[in-house]
Amino acid sequence: MTLTQDVQATILRLRREVSALHAELTRYELVVWTAGNVSARVPGADMMVIKPSGVSYDDLTPENMVVTDLDGAVLEGDLAPSSDTAAQAYVYRHLPEVGGVVHTHSTYATAWAARAEPIPCVLTMMADEFGGEIPVGPFALIGDDSIGRGIVDTLRDSNSPAVLMQNHGVFAIGKDARSAVKAAVMCEEVARTTHIARQLGEPVPIPPDQIASLFDRYQNAYGQ
Secondary structure: OOOOHHHHHHHHHHHHHHHHHHHHHHHOOOOOOOOOEEEEEEOOOOEEEEOEOOOOHHHOOHHHOEEEEOOOOEEEOOOOEOOOHHHHHHHHHHOOOOOEEEEEOOHHHHHHHHOOOOEOOOOHHHHHHHOOOEOEEOOOOEOEOHHHHHHHHHHOOOOOOEEEEOOOEEEEEEOOHHHHHHHHHHHHHHHHHHHHHHHHOOOOOOOHHHHHHHHHHHHHOOOO
């Protein structure tokens, strides 16, 4: 495959970015051992950059990131790509606005996934970031695009950038890889806080109109 200089430069940048973002997963304690991954769409090309399968986070480098097409076929790289490649490629094919996907097995969010229970919107942070509850996607086996189908079907009409795949863990999406990592970090934070609140009593839900107001302000007016 012949790539333009612009696409080659973009792939190089994304190799560096995706490799570096994996350090955020360990920093926020969202993964253990070699589990979890970050990927990024290559803008202007039907390609993605993703973590290699089964490689220690300490050993990740820009050079050992794997480049695949959006069917999961390896285009660049000497290592096998993540076992989630087919699922994430499906997301990129069917949600063109998505530029990054992250998968974690973070403890509290995955505990909700093990119960197949959505995280209710009982925190203003949830309203801001997720625009409502964090939904549960269906149980699906790893290795093909089944998980991707569940992610897309669950998030297509949801404000949430994160889904709890039943009995599995968190998949988060974003306009780029960094945004997807942020969604995964915030998902674990609200999962933990809501779990603790439930140990004290029944959390008070935020009314839907207030959720909508908070979400609109945060998405459209907050920050610089």
